[in-house]
Amino acid sequence: MSEPSLENDTEIRSGRLTTMDGNVYHIVEGVPVMLVPDTFAEGQAETQESFSEKWRRAPHYREATRAHYLQWYLDRYGFRTLDGLRTFLSGKRRILDAGTGHGRDSELFAENSTATVFGIDISEGIYNAYRDLKQIQNLHLIQGDLVNLPFEERFFDFISCDQVIHHTPDTRKSLERLVRHLAPGGHIGIYVYKKKAPIREFSDDYIRQFTVGMPAAECLKICEAITKFGQSLARLGVTINIPEDIEILGIKAGEYDLQRFLYWHVFKCYWNETMDWDSNVITNFDWYHPLHAHRHTPEEVRSWFAENGLDIVHFDVVESGISVIGHKALSEAV
Numbered sequence: 001m002s003e004p005s006l007e008n009d010t011e012i013r014s015g016r017l018t019t020m021d022g023n024v025y026h027i028v029e030g031v032p033v034m035l036v037p038d039t040f041a042e043g044q045a046e047t048q049e050s051f052s053e054k055w056r057r058a059p060h061y062r063e064a065t066r067a068h069y070l071q072w073y074l075d076r077y078g079f080r081t082l083d084g085l086r087t088f089l090s091g092k093r094r095i096l097d098a099g100t101g102h103g104r105d106s107e108l109f110a111e112n113s114t115a116t117v118f119g120i121d122i123s124e125g126i127y128n129a130y131r132d133l134k135q136i137q138n139l140h141l142i143q144g145d146l147v148n149l150p151f152e153e154r155f156f157d158f159i160s161c162d163q164v165i166h167h168t169p170d171t172r173k174s175l176e177r178l179v180r181h182l183a184p185g186g187h188i189g190i191y192v193y194k195k196k197a198p199i200r201e202f203s204d205d206y207i208r209q210f211t212v213g214m215p216a217a218e219c220l221k222i223c224e225a226i227t228k229f230g231q232s233l234a235r236l237g238v239t240i241n242i243p244e245d246i247e248i249l250g251i252k253a254g255e256y257d258l259q260r261f262l263y264w265h266v267f268k269c270y271w272n273e274t275m276d277w278d279s280n281v282i283t284n285f286d287w288y289h290p291l292h293a294h295r296h297t298p299e300e301v302r303s304w305f306a307e308n309g310l311d312i313v314h315f316d317v318v319e320s321g322i323s324v325i326g327h328k329a330l331s332e333a334v
Contacts, residue, residue, distance in 0.1 A: 011134060025150075030130045033143045034150040035122065041147055041169045046213070046291040048122045051167075053216040053289075055102060055125030058282040062102040062132065068274045069104065073162070076323035077189055078314040082112060088187075089113035089158065096120065096156045098146040098178060099164025103129030103139075109160070110139040118151075120144045147174050149181055157186035163321070166192045166294045172304050179308045182328050188310065189325045194317060195295040196264065197250030203267035204287070211288040223284040230271035231280070233259035264319050298322055 017025045017032050025034045035048075055061070079085040089095070089112055097106040097119040106119030106129065119129060119141045126143045133139055144150050146161065147168055159182050161175075168174040171192055182188050195201060211219045238258040245253050251265055263269055270283045287293055298315070301322050305312050310326030 019150075023150075028143075029127050030134060031126050031141055031143050034120075035143055035145055036148065040145065043169045043291045044122065044145060044147070047167055050216070050290045051101070051121075051123035051125060051286070054282050054286050055123055055128055057216075057220065057285070058278045059128055060276075061279050061282065062104045062107075062129075064276045064279040065104075068272055070108070073105070073108075076191065076316050076318065077325060078316065086112045089115060092158045094118070094156045094158075094183075096149075096151070096159045096181065098149075098159060098161040099167075100129060100141070101125045101164075103133045103141065105160055105162055106139055106141070107133055107136065109158075110136045114138070115158070116140070118142060118156075120146060120149070122146070147177050149177070151181055153180045154183045155181050157183045159186070159188040160190075162189065162191045162323075165190050166296070167290050167292050169292060171294050171296060172300075172307075175304050176308055179310065179328070184328055185330045186328050187313070187325055188328070189323070190301075191321050191323045192301060193293065193295040194319070194321045195297055196319070199249060200265055200267060201295070204293075207267065208288055208293065212291055214289070216285075216289065219289045220281065220285060223281050223288060226267075226269050226284050226288075227271060227277075227281045230259055230263065230269035230284075233262060233269070234271045234273065296322065 011030055012027055013030050015027045017027055025032050074080055074082070074085060079088060089109060092113055092115040095109050095113065095115045095117045097109060097117065100106045100119035100121045102125055103119050106117055109115065110117040115138065117139045119139065121143060122145050126141055130141045133141070142150070146164070159178050161178060165171050165174050175190065179188060211222060236258060239255055240258055240261060241255050242251060242253050245251065249265070259269070259271060268284060268287050271280055298317050301324055302312065305324065305326045310328055312324060313327050314325040316323040
């Protein structure tokens with residue numbers, strides 16, 4: 001380390017980080033910047049720009065979504081409770097939160113384990129994470145690219161990539177790259193978007209052909225209108241009944257809240273009453289603006305885990321996506 005600038009005699013706020021192999025990275029506002037733009041896969045620069053804008057627009061997203069997110073996370077991955085998560089994390093030594101954004105999962109892992117936790121994100125959201133979480137001693141935040149990680153192979157015994165990997169150029173290849181850094185006997189957890197009903201898929205693709213690459217301010221105006229529509233529908237409190245399956249449209253019989261029915265079957269018009277306005281708008285923005293927003297089937301995801309020699313220990317499918325935990329065999333060490 002050279003030219004360090006310290007805060008409170010403990011936090012290195014600026015300087016240069018030199019690795020054992022001679023690579024030099026700058027430390028900016030307390031965060032090592034380990035991005036190598038020349039190695040970006042196609043579209044990663046656009047991803048960086050889009051999500052940096054997202055986090056600039058919603059600086060308090062982590063706190064604003066906490067009430068909704070925590071139990072949703074615990075349920076999807078089968079932990080159910082914080083004690084269940086703590087049991088899973090016990091014995092883990094090094095954890096990677098790949099695509100940490102504002103550091104929500106990094107914070108969760110660090111506060112519920114004794115592991116050294118690394119949170120990495122390609123966007124400038126990492127600086128918001130550092131601002132809020134720098135006091136957590138076993139957490140280290142880095143600006144980097146999850147498809148070109150600045151870590152040794154087989155370094156981590158738990159890798160989490162929740163709601164992120166589908167925003168990379170190739171979901172399948174990105175999983176393969178992450179698995180390289182997973183130690184034998186370790187676990188990896190991912191969440192990817194699930195393919196939706198056919199009208200929803202058509203509508204989303206139709207809108208995205210205009211909004212992807214659009215100046216962020218213009219896309220946000222569209223997303224604000226969409227969010228207002230979702231909010232208005234939700235506050236109607238109207239329930240509709242579908243008397244019989246309409247298989248050709250992917251619609252199952254049952255009772256639906258009107259907003260949720262349109263959300264799942266027609267187009268993404270997200271609204272969640274437990275979140276603030278900005279967080280709801282940004283949730284729609286991070287669907288319509290990023291270059292990549294791949295959707296997958298459960299069969300696809302299962303095949304990727306098999307290809308990478310991972311045993312699936314938990315598999316959860318909900319309307320929005322697919323959450324999986326896989327285990328890498330100890331025999332990999334041979």
